[in-house]
Amino acid sequence: MPDITEQLVELIKATSTDLAPDIEQALAAACKREEAGSAAQGALETILVNVRMSRETGRPICQDTGTPIFHVWYPQGLSQRQLREQIMQAVRIATERAYLRPNAVAALAGKNSGDNTGLDFPTIHFEEWEHDYLKVGLLLKGGGCENCGCQYSLPAPESPWSRDLKGVRKAVLNAAFKAQGLGCAPGILGVGIGGDRATSVIKAKEQLFRRLGDTNPDPQLDALEKQLLREINELGIGPMGFGGKTTVLGVQMAELHRLPASFFVSVAYMCWADRRKIMTLKDGKAVIENP
Amino acid sequence: MATKLTVPISEEQIRALKVGDQVLLSGVIFTGRDAAHKYMVESFIKGPCPDSEKKLYDMLKKELAGSVIYHCGPVVKKRPDGKYDFVAAGPTTSIREEPYQADVIGHFGVRGVIGKGGMREKTLEGCRRHGAVYLHAIGGAATLIAETVKEVVDVYKLDFGVPEAFWKIRVVDFPCVVTMDTHGQSLHDRVEAESKRKLEALLAR
Structure with a gap:
């Protein structure tokens, strides 16, 4: 089982800081449609500047980096348990590097765990598939x-x-x-x-x-x-x-x-900050793509 | 053309604002969200204020007068010198503070609340009575707003967690839109009423 923790950290960073082109283009088209000088157009202009700034500076598009929702498609024989541990570790590292805000709060006690891990946190869906490589999708969904x-x-x-x-x-x-x-x-x-x-x-x-x-x-x-x-x-x-x-x-x-x-x-x-990316890991090489 | 506002803001300046006005805010303001509002109401307004909290109360009483509370749970980074920087700092949903907001505005003399999504009748009435406005920031514009935070002056109640603490910050030209004013007007109520009429027409098809 290869260690893909660092690649997962990169996936988290890309998802949090780099909005996909389909969303950005839809926002730009919406900005043109709104009435000139309206609060609606002003909001979209601010959003578009923010998207560019986040991409250039490598900072989160939105401070609510949300629930990290992972979808993992893995080949037969790979250990789910080890993948889960690597995802948890990647989330901790990404939080330390401020790609993610500490967002996991004990439901009743209200205490923030500080590292984005907790009971059933982050969300991870596993599915074994017929291919011989690994694919990981990530959605950051704000509260x-x-x-x-x-x-x-x-x-x-x-x-x-x-x-x-x-x-x-x-x-x-x-x-x-x-x-x-x-x-x-x-x-x-x-x-x-x-x-x-x-x-x-x-x-x-x-x-x-x-x-x-x-x-x-x-x-x-x-x-x-x-x-x-x-x-x-x-x-x-x-x-x-x-x-x-x-x-x-x-x-x-x-x-x-x-x-x-x-x-x-x-x-x-x-939200408009529809932060999602997909990473494939083939022959030891990680490629991060937009849907 | 945006109106420039600098803390401390006078009642007269606030009462001159109307729904739809664009504002650029500068000066020392505080973040505060769910835990902070519950705490302010329970420990200070309902009281009695525990001895351990008196120092914080005195500071807030002095600094919040004429200032602004920002509904925000930032991403922060600690610098080697122990000070903090805001990395991402967009607004959070304000409606959760509806039970507390009007009392906090009245007790501390707050002139504005920044957040997103707007608030309801109790806050609107608090704005009218005490002379305060609701300022809508652009949700999700976290990097851009963090750029307007020129200095993190201090932090209080960090034990609430990073998002929930009181962050004392100095901002320059923080962009927002007045969506609830001192004249009883709410852009949110207007948009909701208009969209309800359109929804009913669509559902009847």
């Missing part, structure tokens, strides 16, 4: 936007919508309205349809690894994604909730099988 996520059970008294695409549309519109600017709009919505309460949310968050403006393999979902992007932006909530034309940059959805009795729609709100 402000995480608090804006929500889950609907359809139908319910407060969400009386049908168990079909029409109902999903209404749930997602409602989620975007409820979030207002609080999740650091313009955000990206990941949506999980079906599953149980837990798998539905995990699926929603997985969507945030997709490239903005890509094509959903399911044509019905692809059409709904594009319709929702347009309709949510009609709400006029705007960057930071200042009012304006850009409330979200993208909507990305996927479905899972569900129980006959359940129909969950889970919405994960990701």
